[in-house]
Each structure stands twice: as C-alpha cells, then as structure tokens.
Amino acid sequence: MHAPDTGGNPMPAPARRGRPALVSQDVLVDHALDLFVEKGYAATRLEDVALAAGVSKGTLYLYFDSKQALFAAVMRQGFVPALADGEARVAQHRGHGADLMRELLSGWWRTIGTTRLGGLHKLMLAEARNFPDIAALYHREVMARGCRLIARAIDYGHARGEFRVAGDARTVHAVMAPLLMRVLMTHSFACVSQSCRTEDGDADIAFSIEFVIRALEKNV
Amino acid sequence: MHAPDTGGNPMPAPARRGRPALVSQDVLVDHALDLFVEKGYAATRLEDVALAAGVSKGTLYLYFDSKQALFAAVMRQGFVPALADGEARVAQHRGHGADLMRELLSGWWRTIGTTRLGGLHKLMLAEARNFPDIAALYHREVMARGCRLIARAIDYGHARGEFRVAGDARTVHAVMAPLLMRVLMTHSFACVSQSCRTEDGDADIAFSIEFVIRALEKNV
Amino acid sequence: MHAPDTGGNPMPAPARRGRPALVSQDVLVDHALDLFVEKGYAATRLEDVALAAGVSKGTLYLYFDSKQALFAAVMRQGFVPALADGEARVAQHRGHGADLMRELLSGWWRTIGTTRLGGLHKLMLAEARNFPDIAALYHREVMARGCRLIARAIDYGHARGEFRVAGDARTVHAVMAPLLMRVLMTHSFACVSQSCRTEDGDADIAFSIEFVIRALEKNV
Amino acid sequence: MHAPDTGGNPMPAPARRGRPALVSQDVLVDHALDLFVEKGYAATRLEDVALAAGVSKGTLYLYFDSKQALFAAVMRQGFVPALADGEARVAQHRGHGADLMRELLSGWWRTIGTTRLGGLHKLMLAEARNFPDIAALYHREVMARGCRLIARAIDYGHARGEFRVAGDARTVHAVMAPLLMRVLMTHSFACVSQSCRTEDGDADIAFSIEFVIRALEKNV
DNA sequence: TATGAATGAGGTTTCATTCAT
DNA sequence: AATGAATGAAACCTCATTCAT
Numbered sequence: 020m021h022a023p024d025t026g027g028n029p030m031p032a033p034a035r036r037g038r039p040a041l042v043s044q045d046v047l048v049d050h051a052l053d054l055f056v057e058k059g060y061a062a063t064r065l066e067d068v069a070l071a072a073g074v075s076k077g078t079l080y081l082y083f084d085s086k087q088a089l090f091a092a093v094m095r096q097g098f099v100p101a102l103a104d105g106e107a108r109v110a111q112h113r114g115h116g117a118d119l120m121r122e123l124l125s126g127w128w129r130t131i132g133t134t135r136l137g138g139l140h141k142l143m144l145a146e147a148r149n150f151p152d153i154a155a156l157y158h159r160e161v162m163a164r165g166c167r168l169i170a171r172a173i174d175y176g177h178a179r180g181e182f183r184v185a186g187d188a189r190t191v192h193a194v195m196a197p198l199l200m201r202v203l204m205t206h207s208f209a210c211v212s213q214s215c216r217t218e219d220g221d222a223d224i225a226f227s228i229e230f231v232i233r234a235l236e237k238n239v
Numbered sequence: 240m241h242a243p244d245t246g247g248n249p250m251p252a253p254a255r256r257g258r259p260a261l262v263s264q265d266v267l268v269d270h271a272l273d274l275f276v277e278k279g280y281a282a283t284r285l286e287d288v289a290l291a292a293g294v295s296k297g298t299l300y301l302y303f304d305s306k307q308a309l310f311a312a313v314m315r316q317g318f319v320p321a322l323a324d325g326e327a328r329v330a331q332h333r334g335h336g337a338d339l340m341r342e343l344l345s346g347w348w349r350t351i352g353t354t355r356l357g358g359l360h361k362l363m364l365a366e367a368r369n370f371p372d373i374a375a376l377y378h379r380e381v382m383a384r385g386c387r388l389i390a391r392a393i394d395y396g397h398a399r400g401e402f403r404v405a406g407d408a409r410t411v412h413a414v415m416a417p418l419l420m421r422v423l424m425t426h427s428f429a430c431v432s433q434s435c436r437t438e439d440g441d442a443d444i445a446f447s448i449e450f451v452i453r454a455l456e457k458n459v
Numbered sequence: 460m461h462a463p464d465t466g467g468n469p470m471p472a473p474a475r476r477g478r479p480a481l482v483s484q485d486v487l488v489d490h491a492l493d494l495f496v497e498k499g500y501a502a503t504r505l506e507d508v509a510l511a512a513g514v515s516k517g518t519l520y521l522y523f524d525s526k527q528a529l530f531a532a533v534m535r536q537g538f539v540p541a542l543a544d545g546e547a548r549v550a551q552h553r554g555h556g557a558d559l560m561r562e563l564l565s566g567w568w569r570t571i572g573t574t575r576l577g578g579l580h581k582l583m584l585a586e587a588r589n590f591p592d593i594a595a596l597y598h599r600e601v602m603a604r605g606c607r608l609i610a611r612a613i614d615y616g617h618a619r620g621e622f623r624v625a626g627d628a629r630t631v632h633a634v635m636a637p638l639l640m641r642v643l644m645t646h647s648f649a650c651v652s653q654s655c656r657t658e659d660g661d662a663d664i665a666f667s668i669e670f671v672i673r674a675l676e677k678n679v
Numbered sequence: 680m681h682a683p684d685t686g687g688n689p690m691p692a693p694a695r696r697g698r699p700a701l702v703s704q705d706v707l708v709d710h711a712l713d714l715f716v717e718k719g720y721a722a723t724r725l726e727d728v729a730l731a732a733g734v735s736k737g738t739l740y741l742y743f744d745s746k747q748a749l750f751a752a753v754m755r756q757g758f759v760p761a762l763a764d765g766e767a768r769v770a771q772h773r774g775h776g777a778d779l780m781r782e783l784l785s786g787w788w789r790t791i792g793t794t795r796l797g798g799l800h801k802l803m804l805a806e807a808r809n810f811p812d813i814a815a816l817y818h819r820e821v822m823a824r825g826c827r828l829i830a831r832a833i834d835y836g837h838a839r840g841e842f843r844v845a846g847d848a849r850t851v852h853a854v855m856a857p858l859l860m861r862v863l864m865t866h867s868f869a870c871v872s873q874s875c876r877t878e879d880g881d882a883d884i885a886f887s888i889e890f891v892i893r894a895l896e897k898n899v
Numbered sequence: 900t901a902t903g904a905a906t907g908a909g910g911t912t913t914c915a916t917t918c919a920t
Numbered sequence: 921a922a923t924g925a926a927t928g929a930a931a932c933c934t935c936a937t938t939c940a941t
Contacts, residue, residue, distance in 0.1 A: 057368070058368070058369070059281075059365070059366075059368065059369060060281075061279075061280075061281035061282070062281070062369060141364070141365075143427075144361070144364070144365070144423055144427045145279070145361075145364070145365030145366075145427075146279070146365075147427035147428055147430075147431065148277075148278065148279060148426075148427065148430065149278075149279060149282060151430055151431060154427070154428060154430070154431045155431045155432075158428050158431050158432050162428075188434060189443050189446045189447065190450070192417065192420065192421065192443075192447070193417045193446070193447050193450040193451070195420075196416035196417040196419070196420040196421075197412065197413045197416040197417075199416070199420055200412065200415075200416040200419055200420055201412065201416075203364055203423070206368070207363075207364045207365075207367035207368065207374070208367055208374055208378050208382075210367075210368065210371055210374070211367065211371060211374045211375045211378050212375075212378050214408060223409050223412075226409045226410075226413070227409065227412070227413050227416075230410070230413040230454050231413070231454065233453075233454045234450050234451065234453045234454035238458040
C-alpha cells in the first residue's frame with residue numbers, strides 16, 4: 020500500500036522520463052464514481068468520464084481496459100476504506116451494546132449514507148445482474164464484511180445480556196434495512212419527492228436507529 | 240394475461256371490420272415486465288419483447304410510442320391490482336393490530352415479494368433517476384398509497400393502545416424496510432450468493448415481521 | 460440450393476409482409492467481394508460495402524453478424540460454383556491427357572484467373588493467418604477439392620501411358636504453380652508493372668500450360 | 680543485425696557528444712520484420728514492435744516517420760543481401776546449366792524459402808495494393824533483379840545447347856513459380872494444414888526443381 | 900392491423916501519431 | 921536521444937425508431 024522503505028536513505032529522484040501524467044487512476048475513478056452514481060452505468064459515457072477528469076477518451080484506456088474494468092475499479096476503491104474504519108470502531112468499543120449500535124449505524128450513515136458511497140450501493144444493486152463478477156466481489160468484500168461487523172456488535176450486546184437475540188444473518192438484515200432503504204430512496208426518488216430527501220435526515224435517522232435498537236433490546 | 244371473459248355468451252361474428260388484435264397491450268406488457276425485471280431497462284431490447292410476445296418489432300410500436308412508454312405501462316399495470324387488494328384488507332380488519340400487521344406484511348410478501356412484482360420494485364428503484372416522470376407516478380400512485388395503507392394499520396393498533404407509536408412516515412418506513420430490502424437483494428444478488436435467495440424464505444420473513452412488530456408494540 | 464419442390468402444385472403467393480427487401484445477401488456479398496479484393500480485408504470499411512450496395516451500414520448487420528461473417532460468406536459463395544464446373548469437365552473427358560490438362564488449366568484461367576475470383580485467392584492467401592477458421596474452410600473446400608481435380612487429370616494421362624508421373628500432391632503443386640502465381644502477381648503488382656498485367660495474357664498462359672505439360676509428358 | 684565491424688582498430692573514446700544510440704534502426708527493422716511477417720501489416724501494432732526491440736513507442740518515431748516508412752525499410756533491408764549473394768553465384772558458375780539452376784534454386788530455397796524472408800515475399804504480395812510506392816520499389820529492386828538472375832542462368836544453359844528455351848520473362852516465371860508458391864503456402868496455410876508445412880520439404884523442393892529443369896531441357 | 904426491412908445516431912474500443920519532459 | 925502520457929480520428933457494432941407494403 021505504501022512505497023517500500025528505503026532504509027532512511029533519501030529516495031533518489033524517481034528518474035521520471037516522458038511527460039508527467041495529467042491524471043491518475045484515482046482521479047478517473049473519482050469522476051467515474053460521480054457519473055455512474057448520477058446517471059447509472061449504461062447512461063454514463065466513457066467520454067464524459069474522461070472529459071470530467073480533463074483528459075480525452077483515449078487516455079481513459081491507458082488506465083482501464085474497458086468500461087467494465089472501470090466500473091470494477093470504482094466498486095473496489097469505493098468501499099474498502101469505509102469498511103476498515105468501521106471494523107476499527109467495533110474492536111475498540113467498551114460500554115453498552117446499544118451505544119455501540121448507535122455509533123456504528125450513525126457512523127455508517129455519516130460516512131456512507133450521506134455521501135456518494137450511498138449512491139454506489141444503489142448502483143451495485145441496480146447493476147448486479149449485469150455484472151455477476153463484480154457483484155460477487157461486492158458481495159464478498161463489502162456486504163459480507165459489513166454484515167460481520169454488525170453481527171459482532173449484536174453479539175457483543177447479547178453477550179452482555181442487553182440484547183435478546185444474537186447476531187445471526189436475519190437479525191443483521193433487519194437492523195441494516197431501514198438505513199439502507201433510506202439511502203436507496205434518496206438516490207432514487209429524491210428528485211421526485213421531498214419526503215425522500217435526506218436534508219433534515221438526522222432526526223429521521225436517529226428514529227430509525229432507535230427503532231431497531233428497541234427491537235433488539237430486552238424489555239426493561 | 241388471457242382474453243376477457245365474454246360471460247359464456249357465444250360471440251357472434253363480430254360486426255366490427257378487420258380482425259381483432261392478435262395481441263393486446265396486456266400481452267406485450269406482460270412479457271416486457273419479465274424482460275425488464277430479468278435484464279434491466281437498458282439491456283432489454285424491444286425486439287426481444289416483441290419476439291417473446293409473438294409479434295414483430297413494428298407491431299410493438301402500434302401499441303406504445305417508445306420504449307419509455309412501454310416501461311411506463313409496465314409500471315402502471317404492475318402495481319395497481321396489488322394495491323387495491325391490500326386496501327380492501329385493511330378496511331375489513333377487526334382484532335389485534337399485530338395480527339393486522341402480520342396479515343398485511345405477509346400478504347405483501349406473498350403477492351409481491353415472491354413474484355415478479357418484487358423485481359418491478361427493484362427496477363423502478365434502479366431507473367428512477369433516468370425516468371423522473373415515471374418515478375413520480377410510481378411514487379404517487381404506488382409508494383404513497385402503500386405507505387398510507389401501512390400507516391392506517393399502525394394507527395389502528397395505536398388507537399387500540401397496542402402500539403406505542405402512530406403511523407407517521409418514519410415508522411412506516413422502518414416497518415417496510417426489512418421486507419423491501421429482502422426483495423431487492425433477491426433480485427440483485429441471488430445469482431451471486433445463496434444467502435440472498437428466497438427459498439426457505441418463509442421463516443426469515445416471519446422473523447422480519449416479528450422483529451418490526453416487537454419494535455411497534457408496547458412492552459408487556 | 461433450390462426451393463423444395465411442391466409437387467407440381469402452383470406455389471401460392473409467398474404472402475410477403477412488410478417492405479420488400481432492397482438487397483439480398485448475394486448482392487451484399489457481391490459488393491463485398493469487390494471491395495475486399497480491391498482494398499484488402501482491413502482496409503475495407505463495412506460502411507463502404509453497404510453504400511456500394513445502396514443500403515446503410517445497419518442494414519448489413521441484418522444479413523451478417525460481423526465483418527468476419529461477411530468475409531466467410533464471400534469465400535464460401537465465391538468458389539463453390541467454379542469448382543463444380545471443373546469437376547464436371549474432368550468426369551466427361553475422353554482423349555489425350557495433355558488435352559484434358561489444357562482444357563482444365565485454360566478453363567481455370569478463364570473462369571478464375573481473369574475474374575475477381577483470382578483476387579479472392581490472393582485475398583485468402585493474404586488473410587489466412589488472421590482467420591484460421593475461414594482459412595481451414597478454404598483449404599478443405601476449395602484447395603483440396605481443386606487439387607483432387609488436377610490429380611485426377613494427371614492420373615488419367617498417366618494411366619494412358621502419356622504422362623511419366625502420377626497425380627501426387629507434389630506434381631499437382633508444380634502444375635498449378637505458374638497459373639496461380641500469375642494470378643497473384645496480377646492482383647498485387649499490376650498497378651506497378653506492365654509486365655504483371657494480364658492483358659495480352661493468353662499467349663503467356665498458353666506458354667505456361669505447355670511448359671508444365673512438357674514436364675509431365677514422356678519424351679517422344 | 681549487429682553493430683558494424685570497426686575493423687579491429689580500438690575505437691577511442693568518441694569525440695561526439697551524447698551517448699550512442701541504444702538501439703539502431705536495424706534492431707527495429709529486425710523485430711518489425713518478425714511481426715509484420717507473423718501478423719500482417721494491419722495487425723502489427725507499432726507498440727509491439729517497439730516493445731520487442733526494447734524501446735518505447737516514441738523512440739520508434741525518432742527513426743521512422745510513420746508505420747509505412749518502417750514497412751519500407753523492412754522491405755528494403757530484407758532483400759538486398761540475398762540478391763547480391765545470388766548474383767555472385769551466377770557470375771562464377773562453370774559447368775552444366777542444369778547444375779547452375781539446381782544451385783540457384785536450392786540456394787534461394789535455403790536462404791529465402793525457409794527463412795523469414797519467405798514471409799516477406801508473402802507480405803509484399805499481400806500489401807502491394809495498399810503501398811504502390813513500396814511495391815514499385817520491390818518490383819524494381821527485388822523482383823526484376825531476381826528475374827534477371829534466373830534469366831541469365833537459363834540463357835547460360837541455352838547458349839550451351841542444353842536448354843531448349845532462352846531466359847525470357849515467361850520462362851523465368853514458370854521456373855520460379857513452384858518454389859514461390861510453396862513459400863506463400865507455408866506462410867498462409869501452414870497453421871491450417873499439415874500438407875502446407877515445409878518440414879520434410881527438402882525432397883519436395885528437389886522434386887519441384889527437377890520438374891522445371893525437365894521442362895527446360897532438350898529431350899535426350 | 901401487422902410486418903419486417905431499413906435507418907443512423909451513438910456508443911465502445913483501437914492505435915498511429917504527437918508532445919512535453 | 922529517449923520516454924511514455926496524451927490525443928482523436930476512425931472503425932465496428934447495437935438498437936430504438938421509422939416506413940413501405
């Protein structure tokens with residue numbers, strides 16, 4: 020992930036030849052993410068991605084073999100950082116299970132639900148059938164990993180005697196559903212209905228979180 | 240799906256000139272629904288729709304002005320019957336609110352969640368941004384109406400003192416989310432992961448329903 | 460190759476629906492042959508083929524799935540008739556072996572060497588490496604069949620005691636080479652050198668034919 | 680192919696500034712020859728040529744103005760040495776005309792027929808129409824010169840009363856055709872048919888040579 | 900009404916060539 | 921001299937839509 024350590028010696032000039040790159044893969048992926056999320060896969064023209072990044076159509080093909088390869092890169096690079104962040108959070112937590120759930124879910128909402136990454140979830144959902152390979156990658160690397168995260172948090176509360184259920188798949192699903200649905204709605208119908216916008220969403224989100232926590236907790 | 244029943248009266252040689260249509264709009268919409276759900280909007284070719292319905296590509300244009308018009312018809316005709324059914328159910332109900340919820344949600348699951356109509360929800364979600372007009376229609380005629388239905392049921396239970404909350408938008412959302420998500424998963428990742436299939440889904444669905452009912456009910 | 464015999468019943472009107480075709484596969488193949496021979500495979504644009512036939516680019520794809528499929532059709536349809544003709548000729552022949560050879564070779568020259576089909580031989584030679592499947596077809600259906608034809612004629616003269624050798628592969632090769640080379644030259648260097656043109660070619664061809672016949676015949 | 684021999688004199692530190700070229704035109708031409716012969720002109724990418732020679736695409740353009748210029752260089756450099764060799768052979772020959780022919784033709788086969796240069800002949804044939812200028816050069820410098828060579832050899836035998844014909848163009852053509860055809864076949868259909876391979880070709884070649892010599896010689 | 904041939908805009912992809920370092 | 925990023929024209933191919941019968 021980072022350049023090999025050269026042992027304290029100052030790294031010599033990288034001896035770059037030729038014209039320096041105008042863009043990097045990351046920049047292209049960044050703009051592609053925007054457009055894919057905004058217009059969907061089919062309606063996004065590679066030329067628009069390139070122009071958005073300030074290069075020409077052909078340049079894109081120096082970095083990605085095909086439209087599908089670009090799409091795969093968008094998926095791969097989009098979710099990895101957010102997941103690592105969530106995992107760290109669970110590992111460190113002490114205190115009530117309900118508080119951990121609150122932190123996790125509201126954290127997810129802040130870093131994914133309200134950002135382009137939310138749109139990426141919707142995109143993957145919409146295109147999964149057309150790109151089984153990428154869908155499998157997403158399922159394995161993103162969904163499964165995210166579910167394990169939540170499952171561990173529920174188990175934590177269950178082990179402390181606070182939650183009435185353990186973190187099995189069905190429970191995880193029920194816990195995540197309200198937030199995920201809200202994200203999907205935002206990225207589908209926000210343009211159509213005020214009620215799907217996320218603007219004053221914080222209160223709504225808190226409500227959804229408390230709703231599922233109530234379903235998890237033992238009666239007092 | 241089939242020709243309208245003429246009530247047992249033998250149809251005499253019809254007075255109107257020309258043959259009756261060999262196909263009706265309904266047949267086309269029916270096959271279009273299948274293909275749209277299976278492949279998504281962009282990947283569905285009108286020629287395939289026509290072939291599936293046993294007519295030629297040109298004939299399709301006698302019934303629908305454009306691909307988008309066909310898509311709109313699919314959406315319109317897909318949801319109307321299911322909604323009417325649900326509304327009748329709520330109007331008639333007597334007894335516990337929880338039982339009404341169970342009936343509504345499991346009824347929704349049977350008639351929509353496990354049928355092509357589930358795929359239609361996913362399709363609309365995926366394409367809403369590309370077809371704001373249709374999305375607005377869907378939102379108005381399907382989503383809003385469906386939400387009112389659920390809201391009324393929650394209010395019913397609330398009025399009886401069984402539910403701790405009234406049927407406002409946020410609650411409706413939280414109640415529907417698990418079932419909707421499951422449908423979306425089925426139509427996206429079923430091909431990729433066993434865990435997204437709906438096969439032994441009945442137990443899972445019951446679990447999801449009880450999960451949200453628990454969140455609705457007052458503590459005992 | 461021809462419509463199935465309907466047993467003497469007058470064929471009913473074919474009940475053609477829709478717009479009658481502006482072109483047929485044969486017309487497209489015909490123009491494609493011209494352009495492929497003139498410019499080579501890579502330099503021939505499908506749009507030019509279509510325009511030459513008086514239709515649009517898209518129409519071509521109603522008849523052929525791809526450029527390669529068109530190329531295959533050109534090859535298949537180009538050679539079949541000429542071969543059948545030659546085979547009939549050998550079967551009927553009576554008289555001197557040398558005369559049969561003269562007839563075959565000059566017949567080949569007239570029907571292939573001086574027509575577009577000569578260019579087709581050159582095209583196949585030039586493109587064989589790029590299209591192994593089509594090359595295999597050509598080798599099996601055209602070259603092998605043509606070689607058998609010549610071999611039979613040599614065997615005929617050999618059986619009569621006129622030729623000193625039998626029709627094995629090497630002999631066939633040596634017999635055909637001068638005419639084939641001349642065709643290839645014509646279609647490659649004619650534009651560059653008068654000496655490669657075929658205009659007064661008849662005397663040259665007769666010379667080439669007598670040259671190989673002399674090599675075949677026993678000394679007098 | 681290798682650096683010019685400097686004659687044993689130790690090259691002192693060269694006075695000229697800058698490094699000597701890391702690659703020479705010859706290296707590029709050498710690899711271009713391989714690729715052109717293997718894949719044909721259109722299917723050969725300049726980038727592959729550069730990579731094969733161990734330089735970058737840009738470097739190639741320091742030596743050649745265009746793909747066509749590279750092609751021209753390949754042609755020019757490919758044939759010149761072989762021709763000089765053949766010409767020397769004819770000039771020195773004493774003895775039977777048939778033996779001279781055997782030596783020339785089998786020499787051609789060894790140095791051209793079985794090497795990449797054979798593929799170069801095929802390439803020129805395939806591309807002549809697309810590059811008239813190069814074709815003219817080839818025709819003038821290679822074909823015409825080669826034909827003169829053969830013509831002189833036939834004349835030699837004719838002057839000695841061994842051959843029944845003089846070395847006119849038609850005869851030269853008939854003499855060369857079998858070997859040329861075999862080369863073309865090898866470079867076109869070898870991948871498709873065992874019978875076009877050159878493996879045990881020596882016997883076949885001898886046969887072809889004797890075949891044409893028989894056609895040249897007077898009856899005994 | 901129904902057909903199926905025809906269209907052509909629009910997309911992806913390739914690659915010879917240029918250019919700044 | 922050498923590089924390698926960048927370009928953009930051009931080709932193939934698709935498919936929603938039109939049209940003549």
